[in-house]
Amino acid sequence: MFSLPDWAFYPIAAAACAAMIGGALSFGESTHRAPEQIRAEGLTYEGDLLYGLTTANGLTAEFLSEGETQFMRIRAERGPLDGMHSAGAFFALSPSELSALQGHRVRITIRARQSSIQPAEGLRVSFFVPGVGQDSWQRMPLSDTYQDIVFDAVPVSCEWTFGFVGLWPDWAFEADTVEIERVDLTALEPLDC
Numbered sequence: 001m002f003s004l005p006d007w008a009f010y011p012i013a014a015a016a017c018a019a020m021i022g023g024a025l026s027f028g029e030s031t032h033r034a035p036e037q038i039r040a041e042g043l044t045y046e047g048d049l050l051y052g053l054t055t056a057n058g059l060t061a062e063f064l065s066e067g068e069t070q071f072m073r074i075r076a077e078r079g080p081l082d083g084m085h086s087a088g089a090f091f092a093l094s095p096s097e098l099s100a101l102q103g104h105r106v107r108i109t110i111r112a113r114q115s116s117i118q119p120a121e122g123l124r125v126s127f128f129v130p131g132v133g134q135d136s137w138q139r140m141p142l143s144d145t146y147q148d149i150v151f152d153a154v155p156v157s158c159e160w161t162f163g164f165v166g167l168w169p170d171w172a173f174e175a176d177t178v179e180i181e182r183v184d185l186t187a188l189e190p191l192d193c
Contacts, residue, residue, distance in 0.1 A: 053090070072179065075118065092162070105188040109186070110125060110182070110183050113178070120177055125165075128165075129157065130155075132155060152188070
């Protein structure tokens, strides 16, 4: 019976692991897009991309589905200016997304509704980039059916080191939960920088 020498085991095991990892990475779609492509096509967070939502203290989120529709249920235990300030439940822009959108007016469209559990009457939204602070939250009323909330952001700075689409449900007692199906960002005209 053949026995593999001890000195050969580790190089062969490493090569086999590298082949398995390389094979796994070759399947599926690459999500990297050039800034020009992002400006032309926009950004969309929906379906599995909703997992990219980050929640700060005072908020919780869970990924759910209803038939073919996937959504994120967000619940607020406090307001955005209570305690430590943050971008709330937010999507953070990657460096290539920042590069694509900076220097432009940006249209943000959020498809949202009141949750069937502890429904919030409204949703606060903001687009945080350099020069935009906590006083930028805008409250939008919600209903029990999905609707598009649309607002335009006109950043004061044309060079962004960060960017967050911030969401914060109303936080009244037992009326503090919303559901988000989709978030779109569209680059509009360039700003005078």
